[in-house]
Amino acid sequence: EVQLVESGGDLVQPGRSLRLSCTASGFNLDDYLMSWFRQAPGGGLEWVGFIRSKGNGGTPDYAPSVKDRFSISLDDSKSIAYLQMNTLKTEDTAVYFCARVISDWMSVADYWGQGTLVTVSS
């Protein structure tokens, strides 16, 4: 059974950093892309970024709103995808979801975790 479990959400001050983890089970991380999405309180869904598996170059792509501040990485040995968030802003407050993406040519997110809440506030 495919499972994704996010962790690391917290209350953090503006300008600080936070790292989220997404622990995957039931599939091989190297066979898929991994993506992060977010949803502000009461708001809609927003794509944050994705990373290709190391076997497919390990290259990422990010939404303009987080580019140069956020980065995604993989630890295949632990089946964990990370979202490193730097220089956090109040507008980054959201529930963050990780998701498995089928492939580079069919890049739809087919399984999602339950999310972890990040609150950016002084």
Place this chain on the structure above:
Amino acid sequence: EIVLTQSPGTLSLSPGERATLSCRATQSISSTYLAWFQQKPGQAPRLLIYATSTRATGIPARFSGSGSGTDFTLTITRLEPEDFAMYYCQQYGYSPWTFGQGTKVEIK
């Protein structure tokens, strides 16, 4: 950036009725790259349809997708009680991936 606009914002229907949700893009999207998600309060989004018309694993046949170019539609033929939720369309073919603002299907 491709902007997706969903309509209506809210759809008030009774169980057993047909729901038709619209998603319009600001530029043409290949049919390979359009998906629909369902989300209930406090839950993660659930993939319903991808590649415009392919149902995801385990999705009932009452859910169907259609469309091309800039206009796409999600149809729920006969609403079940568990179908009352928020629905989002998403394009994943062009960076940045974008979502519509959502259509809420509520019980009339």
